[in-house]
Amino acid sequence: MTELNKDTEGKILEAAQDVFTEKGMSGTRMQEIADKAGINKSLLHYYYRSKEKLFGAVFKAVLVKFMPKTLKVLSSDLPLFEKIEKFVDGYIDIITKHPSAPLFLIFELHRNPDGIAGILLNAFKEIGFNPVESFAKDVKIAKEMGLVHEGVDSKHLFVNMMSLCIFPVAARPLLQRIGFENDKKAYDKFLEMRKLEVTTFLINSIRKS
Template sequence: MVNQQKDTEQKIMNAAKDVFQQKGMTGARMQEIADKAGINKALLHYYYRTKEKLFEKVFEMAFSIFIPKMQEIMLSEKPVFEKIEFFIENYMNLLTKHPYIPGFVINELNRNPQILVNIFEKNVQIKENKLFEKFDNQVQAEVQMGIIKPIDTKNLMTNIIGLIVFPIVARPIIQGIMFENDKKQYDAFLKQRKDFVIDFIINSIKA
């Protein structure tokens, strides 16, 4: 039955996502993924022939979660300030739902930067629509118009994403040192940061 098939495939993907994102490619065990999916290990290899192939699927899905919203916001007709506000708001919410993904992606890309090239080759549209260039043009246009202080867009983007992502990937160390490992306190910290980061960025660039 097709439903059974889809179900098994889904159970595998969910289990694989959990295990790979928590333990990384080298730390993940096929047996653990099979157990978590409630199936035989041989069935894992029946659906995804190798660990490598299963990992690639998981990585692609993790990576692609953050693409559509980015495109939607960046390609909209809003002015820069609004785009930045939407971007920060949306991505911080997205990260609350998927806190393991950024660390997972960053770590695996450090292990093997080639993965990114493969993803771009498979999924041309991501690279092709040149999101960054478009945003850069808009920023520099608003700089000319005197709305924004002169700023390099690459530095600006790095700042925005860094301020969003860093507290998530470095959570264990920040929570440990500055919050005495208090989980609830850190969750509250992350929550208040949404408005804080927006104000921080906007204030820093408005003319």
């Protein structure tokens, strides 16, 4: 819940985010967005000309919500181990708050990769920052300092880190049922514990000595 009193356009965008991230592009009904925003269906078309356009706005908004914090950590000059810790901590936090966002991004990207990935790649290009390359440098430095094994591959490490943060949230409806008897609180606690768990897990696996 952000603010409650905003202009119509803002209310629409917020409602649209809720519905789109929950049900995806094709599963979303304009009517449901209108209802949730407390306005009429045709107002949606007044502000955003089409469903497609509204979807685009939502997609960007979700990116904007996620990118800044995470990129800030990744582009910082913290040493590798601290950077991993900070990233995992912040990332699990933010996706726990917006649990359907990552699955939404992945699913829609899967549905229409080229059309959508453009938005993302442009975002990186604009700020002149590629998280994967940047992370590779961090790993290289840590190797030179003798902190991590020479055999460590930065891309695998990066993908591992992302996987361990995102998957448990995205697959929650499944995991909570098969491993936690569908106990919401227990799973919340599990996710909270993962911050430490994932960090130590990652660092243990790459640390020299």
